[in-house]
Amino acid sequence: MARYKGINQISGVDRIVVALMIVVPTLLMVWLVWLPAIGSVLLSFTNWNGIGSIGDAKFLGLKNYHDVTTIYPPFWPAVRHNLIWLAVTFLVATPLGMFLAVLLDKEMRGSRIYQTSFYLPVVLSLALVGFIWQLMYSRDQGLINGLTGSTIDWYGDPKYNLWAALVAACWRQTGYIMLLYLAGLKGVDVSLREAAKVDGANERTTFFKIVFPVLAPINIIVLVVSVIESLRAFDLVWVINKGRNGLELIATLVTQNIVGEASRIGFGSALATIMLLISSVFIAIYLRIVMREDQR
Amino acid sequence: MTTPIAVPEVAEESAQQLKVSKVATGSGKASRATQIFLAVMALVWFFPILYAVMNSFRDYAYTAKHGYVSFGGFTLENYKNAWERADFSHTLMNSLKITVPAVLLTLFLSCCVAFVVSRFSWRFNLALLGLFTAANLLPPQALLIPVYRMFRQIPMPTWLSDSGTLLNSHWGLILVNVAFQTGFCSFVLSNYMKTLPRELYESAVVDGASVTRQFFGLTLPLCRPPLAALATLETTWIYNEFFWATVLLQQGDKFPVTSSLNNLRGEFFTDNNLVAAGSVLVALPTLIIFFLLQKQFVSGLTLGATKG
Numbered sequence: 001m002a003r004y005k006g007i008n009q010i011s012g013v014d015r016i017v018v019a020l021m022i023v024v025p026t027l028l029m030v031w032l033v034w035l036p037a038i039g040s041v042l043l044s045f046t047n048w049n050g051i052g053s054i055g056d057a058k059f060l061g062l063k064n065y066h067d068v069t070t071i072y073p074p075f076w077p078a079v080r081h082n083l084i085w086l087a088v089t090f091l092v093a094t095p096l097g098m099f100l101a102v103l104l105d106k107e108m109r110g111s112r113i114y115q116t117s118f119y120l121p122v123v124l125s126l127a128l129v130g131f132i133w134q135l136m137y138s139r140d141q142g143l144i145n146g147l148t149g150s151t152i153d154w155y156g157d158p159k160y161n162l163w164a165a166l167v168a169a170c171w172r173q174t175g176y177i178m179l180l181y182l183a184g185l186k187g188v189d190v191s192l193r194e195a196a197k198v199d200g201a202n203e204r205t206t207f208f209k210i211v212f213p214v215l216a217p218i219n220i221i222v223l224v225v226s227v228i229e230s231l232r233a234f235d236l237v238w239v240i241n242k243g244r245n246g247l248e249l250i251a252t253l254v255t256q257n258i259v260g261e262a263s264r265i266g267f268g269s270a271l272a273t274i275m276l277l278i279s280s281v282f283i284a285i286y287l288r289i290v291m292r293e294d295q296r
Numbered sequence: 297m298t299t300p301i302a303v304p305e306v307a308e309e310s311a312q313q314l315k316v317s318k319v320a321t322g323s324g325k326a327s328r329a330t331q332i333f334l335a336v337m338a339l340v341w342f343f344p345i346l347y348a349v350m351n352s353f354r355d356y357a358y359t360a361k362h363g364y365v366s367f368g369g370f371t372l373e374n375y376k377n378a379w380e381r382a383d384f385s386h387t388l389m390n391s392l393k394i395t396v397p398a399v400l401l402t403l404f405l406s407c408c409v410a411f412v413v414s415r416f417s418w419r420f421n422l423a424l425l426g427l428f429t430a431a432n433l434l435p436p437q438a439l440l441i442p443v444y445r446m447f448r449q450i451p452m453p454t455w456l457s458d459s460g461t462l463l464n465s466h467w468g469l470i471l472v473n474v475a476f477q478t479g480f481c482s483f484v485l486s487n488y489m490k491t492l493p494r495e496l497y498e499s500a501v502v503d504g505a506s507v508t509r510q511f512f513g514l515t516l517p518l519c520r521p522p523l524a525a526l527a528t529l530e531t532t533w534i535y536n537e538f539f540w541a542t543v544l545l546q547q548g549d550k551f552p553v554t555s556s557l558n559n560l561r562g563e564f565f566t567d568n569n570l571v572a573a574g575s576v577l578v579a580l581p582t583l584i585i586f587f588l589l590q591k592q593f594v595s596g597l598t599l600g601a602t603k604g
Contacts, residue, residue: 014507018416021408021511025478026424028405032443032475033431039442100337103330110335116590117338120345123586123593124579125536127554131575132348134568141568143347146364171344179597232435235538239558251437258441259543265441272438283433287426290483 037276044269057266064270072267078248081162085169085249086230093170094222097177098215102207104178105185115182119175126172126235133168134240158246165236165247173229177222184218185211217289224286231279250275345579352572359569374573382559382574383549388581391535391552394466398473399530403523405474406481411515413482414489415497425483432479436539443472447544464546472540477533481526488522489515525596528589532582553578 010018044064048057068075100118104111121129136143137154145151154164188211196206234251237243243252250271257268351359358369379385409428413421447463457465492515500510516523541555548556560566560574586593 010507017507018412022412022424025405025409025482026427028471029428029431029475029478032472033434033439034427036439036442036446037434040438043441100334103334106330108331108334110331114334114338117342119594120342120583120586122597123532123582125538125554125582127538127557128536128575128578131557131571132344134566135348135351135572136344138566138568141359141364141566143364171341175341176597179594228433228435232437234437238538238542251435254437254440255543258444269441272441275435275438279433279435279438280430283430286433287430290429291422291426 040269040272040276043265044273046266048265049263064266068270074248074253078250078253081249082230084162085166085233086227088166088170089173089226089230093173094177094226097174098181100178101181101185104182118178121172122175127239129168129172130236130239137164155240161246165240169236180218180222184215188214220289224282227282228279231275348572348575351569352576354569356567356569374569378560378570378573378577382556384553384577387551387553387556390550394469394552395531395534398470398534399527401474402477402481402530403527406478406485407516409482410485410489411511414486425486428479429483432476440543463544469540469544473534473537477530484526485519485522488519492518525592528585528592529596532585535582
């Protein structure tokens, strides 16, 4: 038997096993995530239409980007809708989720039941959420119109449908954010709170001076989640009307340009690259936070 | 799909207080006003689901005549119709065929990555973990074109996929789901595995246990808690996955349940009670998982917050 050479000692066979353990998943991920990401960026500079070989595609430089921003009518509305989506998740769902978490962090009867009610929507898919809210919003059979007597088609009218979708999205997102903050609040030092109480600080002061600073990393995580979620918001508007007529989002435009009859690959890739650029900034922020403790 | 995300440890010092704060619960007693506010909010939050369940049991003719702000007309017909119209016996099977292999494969591959990264210290560990975690957060729509094109080019034997390519095949969908979800799971699992005492491995090595034995005999059994949480979470996510299923499968008979709900909508007329029944049917598996394994689900969503 070989002499014990420390914990990292590995034999020939083991070396192969370890290599396989890391190489197989890595290859799968590189193949299906990173290569496509690079592919999207490269294709965005070409005029490939999807028919014929890629070799025939011509290099266009930034023409696709120029076209997207100048002669593609749904682009700017989609950007606006994505920004509104982000603003609403950040200004409505996040404070509400945080508020509920702070309240639920207290000692009370029925806390678990309340929590369950708030995060129950999180287990439903966004597509399903779209269907469930259709029962509220439908013009002829919806509860809202049934109660108020209005005849607004909440999912169909471009004046209202983005907001209707956002209400449904926030219904789901709030519970998720509440959970993140509840986990964060569990980490707040009790003795700090007690000390604040002894010093005569009221609840509001305690929250803003002691609890909130401790939650800072969670706040950034929630910001990142909000940005990425609003960029990926797709399912909900796709089940409503495939992202048309007031519900254009960058994600739905990409999909329409590729799956629809007009397969404008280069053009769609330019849109995809814009999504990648925005998300990578926030992914970098996220990685910096979660990897920080590992680096030490 | 919810962005799966690992929460970093809140603060170094507070981690030690964790046990204390769990016992001493939060910031004191709730006032009556708080209690009432929460009760009202909880009811409001629960209402859409309750309303869907209620209307799924109501007859269309009744609600059409009396309006939805009424009571009565209860029937089970909607469930029967929805089950047939959306072909649920078939699509639920499809969901099962996609979800189970995808979850198992994701967990297995993530365990492999996490094991190597946490057990052996190499220079590229952190970079690799970063690469995996980042992959998990990229917007899938941005990767659609190359994935779609590649899958169309890759031939598959017809006994594996009747379309003859990875496109329009459950295998392709499973692979994409695995590739995306492995990042999150590896990250969570590696954080957990780092907390396992190294002496365990030392004695295993001294005993001459191979890497495979260490992995299957030592690491995996010890990782049961995070694996249970991740399994719950990933099952829900992959079952709920909508985007890839919609774009990578083109034949209706391959769709999982979530994508098949559209069959319940008519082109000119939609019976909302039927949609409600279909929604309840689709939600049922996730709701059952949720109520049975609520603790796992919640701890899964916030995994990493306490390093296991």
